[in-house]
Amino acid sequence: MKALLQRALSAKPHRFKVTAIALAVTGALVAILSCSSHDAPANGDGAASTIDPDLAQAIDSIQAIDNHAHPVLAPPLDATEKEFDALPVSSMEPQSDPPALRSDFPLLGAAWKALYGFDSPPPLDAAGLQRLNEARGRVKAQHGEQYPAWVLDQAKIGTMLANRVAMGAGVEPPRFLWVPYVDALLFPLDNTGMAAASPDRRQFFALEELVRRRYLYAAKLSAPPPTLNAYLAQVVTPTLERQKAGGAVAEKFEVAYLRSFDFSDPPRAQVENIYARWIRGGTPDANDYKLLQDFLFRYIAAECGRLGMAVHLHAMAGAGSYFSITGVNPLLLEPVFNDPRLRRTNFVLLHGGWPYVREVGSLLQKPNVYLDISGQDLLLTPRTEAQWLREWLESEPEKVLFGSDGYPYSDEMGWPESTWIASRNARQALGIALTGMLEDGEITRNHAEEIARRVLRGNAEALYHLKQ
Ligand SMILES: [Zn+2]
Numbered sequence: 001m002k003a004l005l006q007r008a009l010s011a012k013p014h015r016f017k018v019t020a021i022a023l024a025v026t027g028a029l030v031a032i033l034s035c036s037s038h039d040a041p042a043n044g045d046g047a048a049s050t051i052d053p054d055l056a057q058a059i060d061s062i063q064a065i066d067n068h069a070h071p072v073l074a075p076p077l078d079a080t081e082k083e084f085d086a087l088p089v090s091s092m093e094p095q096s097d098p099p100a101l102r103s104d105f106p107l108l109g110a111a112w113k114a115l116y117g118f119d120s121p122p123p124l125d126a127a128g129l130q131r132l133n134e135a136r137g138r139v140k141a142q143h144g145e146q147y148p149a150w151v152l153d154q155a156k157i158g159t160m161l162a163n164r165v166a167m168g169a170g171v172e173p174p175r176f177l178w179v180p181y182v183d184a185l186l187f188p189l190d191n192t193g194m195a196a197a198s199p200d201r202r203q204f205f206a207l208e209e210l211v212r213r214r215y216l217y218a219a220k221l222s223a224p225p226p227t228l229n230a231y232l233a234q235v236v237t238p239t240l241e242r243q244k245a246g247g248a249v250a251e252k253f254e255v256a257y258l259r260s261f262d263f264s265d266p267p268r269a270q271v272e273n274i275y276a277r278w279i280r281g282g283t284p285d286a287n288d289y290k291l292l293q294d295f296l297f298r299y300i301a302a303e304c305g306r307l308g309m310a311v312h313l314h315a316m317a318g319a320g321s322y323f324s325i326t327g328v329n330p331l332l333l334e335p336v337f338n339d340p341r342l343r344r345t346n347f348v349l350l351h352g353g354w355p356y357v358r359e360v361g362s363l364l365q366k367p368n369v370y371l372d373i374s375g376q377d378l379l380l381t382p383r384t385e386a387q388w389l390r391e392w393l394e395s396e397p398e399k400v401l402f403g404s405d406g407y408p409y410s411d412e413m414g415w416p417e418s419t420w421i422a423s424r425n426a427r428q429a430l431g432i433a434l435t436g437m438l439e440d441g442e443i444t445r446n447h448a449e450e451i452a453r454r455v456l457r458g459n460a461e462a463l464y465h466l467k468q
Contacts, residue, residue: 050435051428051431051432051435052431052434052435052438052445052448054445055431055434055435055438055445055448055449055452056427056431058449058452059427059430059431059434059449059452059456060156060427062156062452062453062456062457063156063157063158063457064155064156064157064158064402064423064426064456064457065157065158065159065160065161065401065402065456065457065460065461065466066152066155066157066159066160066161066374066402066403066404066406066419066423067161067348067350067372067374067401067402067403067460068161068163068179068312068350068351068372068374068375068403068404068405069160069161069162069163069374069403069404069405069406069407069415069419070084070085070162070163070164070405070406070407070408070415071084071148071151071160071162071164071171071176071406071415071419072084072148072171072408072414072415073148073168073169073170073171074144074145074146074147074148074169074170074171075140075141075144075147077168077169078140078147081168083164083165083166083168084163084164084165084407084408084415085163085164085165085407086165086181086183086184086207086208086211086254087203087204087207087208087254087257088207091203092200092203092319092320092321093198093199093200093320093321093322094321095318095319095320095321098379100378100379100380100421101379101409101410101413103124103410103412104124105413107421107424107425108121108412108413108417108421109121110421110424111413111416111417111420111421112132112135112417114154114420115139115151115154115416115417115420116132116135116136116139117135118135124412129411129412132412136414145169145170146170147170148170148171148175148176149170149175151415151416151419151420152175152419154416154420155404155406155416155419155420155422155423155424156423157404157419157423158175158457159174159175159176159177159460159466160175160176160177160404160406160419161176161177161178161179161249161250161403161460161464162176162177162178162179163179163180163181163252163312164178164179164180165180165181165211165214166180167246167247173247177247177249177464178243178246178247178248178249179248179249179250179251179252179312180243180246180248180251180252181211181251181252181253181254182239182240182251182252182253182300183208183211183253183254183255183258184208184209184211184212184214184215185212185215185235185236185239185296185300186253186255186258186293186296186297186300187205187208187212187258187293188212188224188231188235188275188279188292188296189275189278189279189284189289189292190278190281190282190283190284191205191208191209192283193283193284193286193289194258194259194289197322198322199322200257200320200321200322200323201257201258201322204257204258205258208258215235215239216235218238218239218242219234219235219238219239221234221235224279225279226276226279226280227272227275227276228268228271228272228275228276228292229272231275231279232299236296236299236300236303237303240300240303240304240307240309241307243309244307244308244309248309249309249310249464250304250309250310250311250312250348250464251300251304251309251310251311251312252312252313252314253297253311253312253313253314254314255297255313255314256313256314256315256323256324256327256328257314257320257323259290259293259327260324260326260327260328260332261313261327261328261329261330261332261333262327262332263293263294263297263298263332263333263335263336264290264291264294264335265294265295265298265335265339266291266294266295268295270291271291271292271295274288274289274291274292275292278292297336298336298339298341298342301336301342301345301347302341302342302344302345304345305342305343305344305345305346306344308465310345310346310347310348310370310463310464311345311346311347311348312348312350313333313347313348313349313350314328314350314351315328315330315349315350315351315352315353315356315360315371316328316350316351316352316353316354316355316375316376317354317355325355328356329356329359330349330353330356330359330360330363331356331359331363333347333363334363337363337366337368337369338366342368343367343368344368345368346368346369346370346463347368347369347370348370348371348372348401348463349363349369349370349371349372350371350372350374350375350403350405351372351373351374351375351376351403351405352371352372352373352374352375352376352385352388353371354375354376354380357388357391358388358391361388361391361392361395361396364392364395364396364399364400365395365396369399370399370400370401370459370463371392371399371400371401372400372401372402372403373385373389373400373401373402373403373426373429374402374403374404374405374422375403375405375422377402377403377404377421377422377423377425377426377429378404378405378418378421378422378425380425381425382425382426382428382429382431382432383429383432385425385426385429386428386429386430386432386433386436389429389430389433390432390433390434390436390437393433393434393437393451393455394437394442397451397454397455398454398459398462399459400454400455400459401455401459401460401463402423402426402455402456402457402460403422404418404419404422404423404426405418405422406418406419406422426456427456430452430455430456431452434448434451434452435448
């Protein structure tokens with residue numbers, strides 16, 4: 001999802017084109033949207049028209065565990081560091097901008113009010129941005145290295161899983177738990193052919209090469225070893241073990257940006273030959289290379305299971321205009337989930353699988369499959385999200401996790417704003433879905449509160465063994 005944001009960052013020409021009318025509308029919407037969560041508007045789709053006020057209060061009081069986000073290090077490092085993402089590209093090809101990532105998104109004002117104490121949000125122009133940055137600067141100076149933890153407090157998040165290349169100042173346990181990136185291990189051969197697929201993939205593979213070199217360096221190697229067995233023993237397994245020893249609770253694949261979820265199960269001998277042939281150089285045959293990647297994906301997933309780390313997969317359409325929406329269909333992963341050798345590995349499909357929300361829901365019946373709602377609770381409205389959230393909660397309430405996908409999307413929407421908005425929206429979506437179930441007599445009030453606590457916290461505690 002990260003890359004969405006960079007595109008938003010690159011869309012700077014739009015930033016100051018907000019008209020006076022738009023500002024007036026924005027102000028009015030902020031006044032509406034900043035109300036407490038039980039004031040969700042009515043609609044005629046059969047869902048709860050308002051959130052039960054007692055349930056809303058209970059939901060608001062829960063200190064959440066955020067399954068997926070990209071926190072930025074504490075000041076002053078936050079001004080320059082880039083390790084909050086393995087693929088922090090700044091110039092993806094243009095795509096349609098979702099309204100939530102535009103500079104006139106109404107909830108931005110509500111977030112600024114909550115985070116920085118504005119009575120009324122600053123205007124969306126150069127002077128307003130300066131006022132905003134001055135207010136941010138005061139809060140950062142006040143909290144220093146504790147600023148990232150302060151951000152979590154404002155969003156009612158007790159613990160955040162930090163999907164970062166490396167951890168650092170202010171983004172450390174116990175408030176932040178590490179989820180490193182593992183895609184670079186999937187692509188040990190010459191990636192010229194893979195990179196040629198699209199302008200976006202050209203950038204992505206160049207960035208993956210940096211991570212790959214970092215992992216080789218940590219393994220005290222300057223190039224991948226000549227045999228597959230040596231590559232697994234000297235690079236892949238030691239990288240995963242080193243990250244586990246460094247506190248990692250899961251490994252993150254962004255592979256959907258790089259190729260499809262169609263992972264076959266080739267014989268090891270065939271893959272050993274492919275590796276040995278192409279590791280010496282040259283652009284590998286595309287079919288051969290796919291088999292090697294397929295093998296490595298299953299090997300890494302099995303190792304994560306052995307080491308007690310979950311596997312996170314970016315699983316939604318986008319970002320980027322060249323993103324393969326066909327390739328991210330989660331049903332393509334069913335053979336992986338059904339592989340008996342991988343039943344010790346827990347997989348978490350990030351971002352709720354959108355638009356494959358029903359497909360992803362059906363996969364939750366498998367004992368090793370979970371999903372989170374990160375990103376959805378920023379990019380979609382609570383009422384829209386609540387439709388399939390209710391469906392998931394009616395069938396698999398132990399498999400759904402809250403996540404924010406907090407990320408430094410733009411000058412206006414930093415990781416504090418996106419985290420705060422997602423936490424607010426997720427609680428509203430939960431409130432709408434659970435109030436509907438309550439009104440229809442499907443669950444008791446106690447059961448509704450229990451499900452809310454599971455989604456916001458308890459399911460992550462169980463999955464990552466966080467409970468004392
Ligand atoms: Zn993300």
